[in-house]
Amino acid sequence: MLDIRLLRESPELVKQRLATRDAALAPLVDQILAIDSARRAAETERQQLQSDRNRLSKEIGIGRKNGEDTSAKETEVRGIGTRIDEIGQEADAADTQQRDLLLALPNLPHDACPIGTTAEENPEVRRWGTAPAYDFEPKDHIALGQAHGMLDFEAGAKITGSAFVVYRGPGARLERALINFLLDLHTTQHGYTEISPPLLVKPECLVGTGQLPKFGDQVYHSPEDDLYLIPTAEVPVTNLHREEILKNEQLPIHYAAYTPCFRREAGSAGLGTRGLIRMHQFDKVELVHITTPETSMDALETLTGHAEKVLQLLGLHYRVIELCTGDIGFGSAKTYDIEVWAPGQKAYLEVSSCSTFGDYQARRMNLRYKDAEGKNRIAHTLNGSGTALARLFVALVETHQQADGTILIPEALRRHYGADQISTLSK
RNA sequence: GGAGAGAUGGCUGAGUGGUCGAAAGCACAUCUUUGCUAAAGAUGCGUAGGAGUAAUCCUACCGAGGGUUCGAAUCCCUCUCUCUCCGCCA
Numbered sequence: 252m253l254d255i256r257l258l259r260e261s262p263e264l265v266k267q268r269l270a271t272r273d274a275a276l277a278p279l280v281d282q283i284l285a286i287d288s289a290r291r292a293a294e295t296e297r298q299q300l301q302s303d304r305n306r307l308s309k310e311i312g313i314g315r316k317n318g319e320d321t322s323a324k325e326t327e328v329r330g331i332g333t334r335i336d337e338i339g340q341e342a343d344a345a346d347t348q349q350r351d352l353l354l355a356l357p358n359l360p361h362d363a364c365p366i367g368t369t370a371e372e373n374p375e376v377r378r379w380g381t382a383p384a385y386d387f388e389p390k391d392h393i394a395l396g397q398a399h400g401m402l403d404f405e406a407g408a409k410i411t412g413s414a415f416v417v418y419r420g421p422g423a424r425l426e427r428a429l430i431n432f433l434l435d436l437h438t439t440q441h442g443y444t445e446i447s448p449p450l451l452v453k454p455e456c457l458v459g460t461g462q463l464p465k466f467g468d469q470v471y472h473s474p475e476d477d478l479y480l481i482p483t484a485e486v487p488v489t490n491l492h493r494e495e496i497l498k499n500e501q502l503p504i505h506y507a508a509y510t511p512c513f514r515r516e517a518g519s520a521g522l523g524t525r526g527l528i529r530m531h532q533f534d535k536v537e538l539v540h541i542t543t544p545e546t547s548m549d550a551l552e553t554l555t556g557h558a559e560k561v562l563q564l565l566g567l568h569y570r571v572i573e574l575c576t577g578d579i580g581f582g583s584a585k586t587y588d589i590e591v592w593a594p595g596q597k598a599y600l601e602v603s604s605c606s607t608f609g610d611y612q613a614r615r616m617n618l619r620y621k622d623a624e625g626k627n628r629i630a631h632t633l634n635g636s637g638t639a640l641a642r643l644f645v646a647l648v649e650t651h652q653q654a655d656g657t658i659l660i661p662e663a664l665r666r667h668y669g670a671d672q673i674s675t676l677s678k
Numbered sequence: 679g680g681a682g683a684g685a686u687g688g689c690u691g692a693g694u695g696g697u698c699g700a701a702a703g704c705a706c707a708u709c710u711u712u713g714c715u716a717a718a719g720a721u722g723c724g725u726a727g728g729a730g731u732a733a734u735c736c737u738a739c740c741g742a743g744g745g746u747u748c749g750a751a752u753c754c755c756u757c758u759c760u761c762u763c764c765g766c767c768a
Contacts, residue, residue: 298738301736308749315696325749328749331748
């Protein structure tokens with residue numbers, strides 16, 4: 252959520268920055284400002300009436316004690332009460348309307364975010380390694396999954412539906428090994444505190460991180476309980492400190508959480524994609540930072556580096572791209588995507604999206620900290636996948652497949668997997 | 679799921695219809711004094727919103743939301759959470 256004061260003080264700046272996302276957003280700023288001004292007028296009147304009521308009520312109390320007749324004043328206050336109700340409804344309605352509009356407004360892209368309108372304009376920042384060459388035709392993960400009895404898409408469709416998968420045997424073991432590898436890496440090498448959160452959250456949490464109210468159709472919902480299945484661990488983990496005032500010395504906070512993620516992918520064009528690329532449920536290890544405003548931009552670089560380390564240790568070629576203003580997510584101020592090379596797909600797959608949200612999420616969830624002067628300030632939040640599992644699985648088995656059909660387990664993962672390769676014997 | 683108890687400022691805790699945003703203590707900050715591993719005293723110390731150039735003033739908030747009343751931390755209703763006991767269960 253943007254600061255209403257920023258809109259009041261610098262409406263042109265806000266409009267310009269929003270227009271770098273989408274030209275249609277700028278008019279919303281004037282709409283919000285009109286409501287804000289009406290809201291304040293109503294609020295001022297309400298407060299004046301409340302002040303009158305408080306004063307007269309006190310006089311009635313004192314008058315009664317002294318045995319005076321207070322009925323005239325009581326009638327007057329009754330009239331004031333009616334007007335307070337009327338003007339109060341007006342003020343509350345304007346307040347709700349203003350909040351709804353502000354919640355539907357995306358974050359301002361950071362100055363450091365490259366200007367552009369579509370994904371084609373996302374600049375590549377760097378590459379690590381090179382795409383491996385094979386002296387045989389590399390199989391894709393679907394074929395490899397079938398050969399080793401690792402992935403059962405039919406079973407997933409049978410018990411739940413399309414875009415659900417059953418991992419079995421070495422596949423299930425590899426998935427579990429990757430989860431442990433990722434958590435161990437981030438907690439022991441990068442200093443993160445491990446979190447295992449609930450997978451169902453209240454609507455307020457999704458409002459806090461920005462999925463609600465705009466993207467409710469992308470999240471699984473249990474109406475009887477008004478609870479939502481999390482689309483990412485970002486939601487419960489960032490909301491851990493919702494409506495709190497953290498102490499200065501508590502920052503920065505670094506959390507790493509493994510959770511399954513659930514996404515309806517309503518209207519998604521890619522849902523027809525074969526294999527593990529786009530699923531309704533997938534595993535992910537998420538990294539969350541809560542920082543001061545002064546350190547959040549540096550933290551984004553650090554966070555991205557932590558996610559990259561995963562791919563380096565697993566010997567997977569990747570590239571880092573920087574999302575342009577027209578392509579960054581709703582709440583993001585600046586985002587790096589990490590895309591890993593998948594030889595069987597002959598394509599780069601997004602396995603991590605690392606973003607700083609500035610104070611956008613923190614203001615939505617009223618997450619503050621006390622600075623060195625003892626002043627309450629809105630914190631900054633960041634998160635990035637460290638990394639998504641299903642696509643990492645794809646890149647891993649496709650990259651490390653051998654001519655004889657076996658799959659080499661990278662050195663760094665062997666301790667967790669318990670073997671140095673997946674062969675047909677490992678079924 | 680059933681029964682009971684509770685929810686007040688950073689913490690403890692008083693307050694059952696009228697200057698209560700809220701006593702007192704602790705903690706914290708600044709200052710003063712005596713002095714030495716501390717003690718005493720003074721002052722200050724919640725959040726949000728609104729008006730004003732500003733000093734400052736006003737409003738709201740005692741778990742949340744409604745209601746009664748001229749007036750609610752206080753009375754009534756609903757909900758949430760915590761604790762205890764019972765049931766059920768991994």
